[in-house]
Amino acid sequence: xxxxxxxxxxxxxxxxxxxxxxxxxxxxxxxxxxxxxxxxxxxxxxxxxxxxxxxxxxxxxxxxxxxxxxxxxxxxxxxxxxxxxxxxxxxxxxxxxxxxxxxxxxxxxxxxxxxxxxxxxxxxxxxxxxxxxxxxxxxxxxxxxxxxxxxxxxxxxxxxxxxxxxxxxxxxxxxxxxxxxxxxxxxxxxxxxxxxxxxxxxxxxxxxxxxxxxxxxxxxxxxxxxxxxxxxxxxxxxxxxxxxxxxxxxxxxxxxxxxxxxxxxxxxxxxxxxxxxxxxxxxxxxxxxxxxxxxxxxxxxxxxxxxxxxxxxxxxxxxxxxxxxxxxxxxxxxxxxxxxxxxxxxxxxxxxxxxxxxxxxxxxxxxxxxxxxxxxxxxxxxxxxxxxxxxxxxxxxxxxxxxxxxxxxxxxxxxxxxxxxxxxxxxxxxxxxxxxxxxxxxxxxxxxxxxxxxxxxxxxxxxxxxxxxxxxxxxxxxxxxxxxxxxxxxxxxxxxxxxxxxxxxxxxxxxxxxxxxxxxxxxxxxxxxxxxxxxxxxxxxxxxxxxxxxxxxxxxxxxxxxxxxxxxxxxxxxxxxxxxxxxxxxxxxxxxxxxxxxxxxxxxxxxxxxxxxxxxxxxxxxxxxxxxxxxxxxxxxxxxxxxxxxxxxxxxxxxxxxxxxxxxxxxxxxxxxxxxxxxxxxxxxxxxxxxxxxxxxxxxxxxxxxxxxxxxxxxxxxxxxxxxxxxxxxxx
Numbered sequence: 001x002x003x004x005x006x007x008x009x010x011x012x013x014x015x016x017x018x019x020x021x022x023x024x025x026x027x028x029x030x031x032x033x034x035x036x037x038x039x040x041x042x043x044x045x046x047x048x049x050x051x052x053x054x055x056x057x058x059x060x061x062x063x064x065x066x067x068x069x070x071x072x073x074x075x076x077x078x079x080x081x082x083x084x085x086x087x088x089x090x091x092x093x094x095x096x097x098x099x100x101x102x103x104x105x106x107x108x109x110x111x112x113x114x115x116x117x118x119x120x121x122x123x124x125x126x127x128x129x130x131x132x133x134x135x136x137x138x139x140x141x142x143x144x145x146x147x148x149x150x151x152x153x154x155x156x157x158x159x160x161x162x163x164x165x166x167x168x169x170x171x172x173x174x175x176x177x178x179x180x181x182x183x184x185x186x187x188x189x190x191x192x193x194x195x196x197x198x199x200x201x202x203x204x205x206x207x208x209x210x211x212x213x214x215x216x217x218x219x220x221x222x223x224x225x226x227x228x229x230x231x232x233x234x235x236x237x238x239x240x241x242x243x244x245x246x247x248x249x250x251x252x253x254x255x256x257x258x259x260x261x262x263x264x265x266x267x268x269x270x271x272x273x274x275x276x277x278x279x280x281x282x283x284x285x286x287x288x289x290x291x292x293x294x295x296x297x298x299x300x301x302x303x304x305x306x307x308x309x310x311x312x313x314x315x316x317x318x319x320x321x322x323x324x325x326x327x328x329x330x331x332x333x334x335x336x337x338x339x340x341x342x343x344x345x346x347x348x349x350x351x352x353x354x355x356x357x358x359x360x361x362x363x364x365x366x367x368x369x370x371x372x373x374x375x376x377x378x379x380x381x382x383x384x385x386x387x388x389x390x391x392x393x394x395x396x397x398x399x400x401x402x403x404x405x406x407x408x409x410x411x412x413x414x415x416x417x418x419x420x421x422x423x424x425x426x427x428x429x430x431x432x433x434x435x436x437x438x439x440x441x442x443x444x445x446x447x448x449x450x451x452x453x454x455x456x457x458x459x460x461x462x463x464x465x466x467x468x469x470x471x472x473x474x475x476x477x478x479x480x481x482x483x484x485x486x487x488x489x490x491x492x493x494x495x496x497x498x499x500x501x502x503x504x505x506x507x508x509x510x511x512x513x514x515x516x517x518x519x520x521x522x523x524x525x526x527x528x529x530x531x532x533x534x535x536x537x538x539x540x541x542x543x544x545x546x547x548x549x550x551x552x553x554x555x556x557x558x559x560x561x562x563x564x565x566x567x568x569x570x571x572x573x574x575x576x577x578x579x580x581x582x583x584x585x586x587x588x589x590x591x592x593x594x595x596x597x598x599x600x601x602x603x604x605x606x607x608x609x610x611x612x613x614x615x616x617x618x619x620x621x622x623x624x625x626x627x628x629x630x631x632x633x634x635x636x637x638x639x640x641x642x643x644x645x646x647x648x649x650x651x652x653x654x655x656x657x658x659x660x661x662x663x664x665x666x667x668x669x670x671x672x673x674x675x676x677x678x679x680x681x682x683x684x685x686x687x688x689x690x691x692x693x694x695x696x697x698x699x700x701x702x703x704x705x706x707x708x709x710x711x712x713x714x715x716x717x718x719x720x721x722x723x724x725x726x727x728x729x730x731x732x
Contacts, residue, residue, distance in 0.1 A: 049266065050265070050266055051264070052262060053087055054084050055266050057141075058138035060093075061075075061095050061096070061144045062096060062144060071217055074217035074257075079091055079108060079110050080110060080115065082110070089109060089110075090109055091107075092106065105122075105123075106120065132169075140266060141169075141173070142177065143174060143175065143177065146178065146179055146180070175232075176195055176198055176204070176206045177208075177217070177220065178191065178209065180209075187245070188248065189243050189247065192223050192240045196240075199224045204227060204229065205232055206223040206225075208223055208252075217257060219256060220254065221249060221252045221253065221255070222252055223252065224240030228267060233260070238253065319351070322350065323452060323456060326347065327462075330463045331464065347403040347452070395474055396409070396410055397409055401463075402452040402456070403451070403452055405451075409473065409475070410449055411471040411474060412535065413444040413448065413468055414469050414471060414490060415443070415444040415466035416467040416468075417439045418438070418441070427502075428502050428506060430580060430584050432505060433581040433582075435506070435508075435513040435587065439494055440510050441510075442469070442510065445464065445532065446466075453471040469493060472484070472491065485500045488503040488506075488507055501549070505549070507539075508587075509584070509587055511543075512591075515533070544562075544591065545559055552565045552569075552570070552576040553565075553571065559593065562592055566589060566594070566599075567592065572702070574702055578702060582661075582662065582666070586665055586668070589669060596671055601721070603672045604721055605718055607658075608705065610659065610662045611687070614657070615657075615694060630656065633655070634688060635688055638651075638682075638685050639726065639729050646678070676721075682726055682729055683717045683724040685728075686714070686717045686724060687714070687717055690708055693711070
């Protein structure tokens with residue numbers, strides 16, 4: 001029987017039995033014989049059925065989901081309701097967090113109607129295989145995760161399907177409870193697809209939490225049930241493979257998991273061939289039993305000599321409660337500043353205490369050669385308690401708006417857009433062009449530290465009452481690629497089918513849009529806005545200098561790549577710079593580190609392409625004569641003195657030759673617009689004079705532009721418009 005005492009120390013009165021052998025030479029084999037005399041072995045076979053109240057259940061929880069607290073409360077209530085004398089004294093719950101690349105093992109002991117929680121181990125995903133013994137010994141494993149994570153996790157080391165066969169877990173019954181984090185509920189077919197890998201297990205139940213709750217699990221709907229878990233459902237087996245596109249959620253059976261578990265009978269785990277019913281004995285005897293049998297203990301001996309931290313529910317949620325109360329103060333119009341300052345001081349103290357506990361934990365207390373190594377520069381794995389040591393040396397640091405800790409590693413809290421976005425099933429062909437879309441307004445104005453962000457995501461709302469979907473830690477991209485991708489996947493959850501490599505480009509567009517449009521990101525003299533502004537600039541710089549990309553005949557880091565595709569297009573008018581939507585073109589031109597004249601000439605050519613596209617549409621809809629009269633009237637005004645030098649583009653826009661939407665998008669490029677107004681007036685007159693000839697040309701707009709330039713020998717007009725003077729227009 002596992003003992004809640006993991007420090008391996010025996011009380012002195014126990015050691016004084018018989019010959020009072022000194023502690024240093026104590027013979028465990030003799031004590032083992034004495035303990036065996038106190039035990040009445042009851043041999044059980046694999047065919048013996050055990051009820052849920054007596055089974056060894058293992059809970060595995062996706063701690064990255066803000067809804068995991070409801071499942072944790074559900075699990076605690078299940079354990080409190082088990083009343084059998086044969087109920088295991090200790091139940092284990094494994095929390096894993098993809099964002100922090102970490103798992104935590106918690107041991108739960110039930111005594112006199114109370115729960116005692118003990119943090120037994122902390123480790124990185126790379127060390128997850130060392131938990132295999134407690135997984136193999138479980139009679140039942142219940143896993144809580146998100147719909148979005150299920151498909152990805154089925155391919156990874158945490159819940160990878162290959163582990164169930166290679167690690168002898170295929171016979172252990174598994175219940176997968178999926179919950180949807182976003183406001184858009186997937187179809188039953190999509191939910192089944194997210195977990196279809198797990199339905200190949202012999203004993204499995206896949207459930208979907210239809211009503212999300214933060215206090216308990218809530219009702220579930222059955223997606224798939226097979227094997228011995230059929231008894232969960234009165235009508236037995238349910239095959240999820242029969243779910244097709246016509247099946248709706250209301251067509252699926254519902255299940256109250258708490259009630260269903262009470263009628264569950266399981267086969268005894270073959271990994272545990274003998275169970276014993278023992279007479280009452282001291283905790284020290286349990287320790288000896290664990291050491292001599294190797295049973296009931298987490299199988300890493302390096303921590304046996306360390307006393308773990310034991311926490312109660314109150315202690316575990318202390319920091320979370322303070323975050324909640326501080327959030328309430330911050331949104332209150334009549335806040336008590338003294339009470340707020342006290343809470344922030346207590347929260348800072350709590351963070352430091354947690355950091356010290358982590359540094360004193362077995363994962364940090366082991367010799368360097370025995371510590372689990374992170375995949376990033378051999379640093380300690382990122383934890384929910386403290387930022388990693390090495391990868392954050394160049395992180396963005398500042399004052400947390402929640403706990404007011406100075407020089408803390410900061411994060412961008414990611415929020416759900418006010419306009420609930422639809423699920424996008426297509427890829428993102430133009431990532432630079434989607435930054436201004438309402439559904440991509442995902443950066444919260446509230447910034448906090450990495451420690452506080454964990455609790456903010458747990459409560460599900462930012463302190464300024466936005467729905468929190470994730471947090472992007474402001475740590476260098478180049479050494480934290482997967483963490484960036486995981487964080488951005490949570491923020492851009494409305495893009496279902498996308499390339500993870502494109503998400504930094506989408507976020508770059510969002511950052512640029514935020515810098516240009518949000519009042520809280522502008523430098524107005526306040527320290528808060530200055531910090532937000534600098535954080536956005538830091539993020540932009542990291543994406544430009546550390547994200548590698550290739551395409552359109554060029555490759556390199558984003559900043560270098562943008563400059564090449566803008567200034568050195570390799571495919572004439574089919575190049576990306578001429579095909580990109582205008583919003584994305586404007587962003588690329590703004591980020592291009594090239595001389596003003598070079599940028600202005602790129603914009604000039606794009607302006608000619610847009611005018612040509614517009615004129616082709618007018619020729620088709622209004623006819624040749626109207627377009628010819630329009631061109632002649634505009635050219636007469638541009639060559640004459642009626643239009644002032646800098647106003648000719650505005651005049652063209654007013655007369656309908658330059659589309660309003662084009663003008664609105666390009667107007668913010670002030671320097672380039674000034675250069676074009678100053679140097680390209682007569683080049684525009686020449687180009688407009690060629691527009692009636694469009695009626696005889698076919699193909700795409702790019703092909704038409706190339707044909708027109710070749711026919712009219714118009715390279716000078718397009719490439720060096722400043723050389724086209726008034727004398728060119730005499731014979732028009």
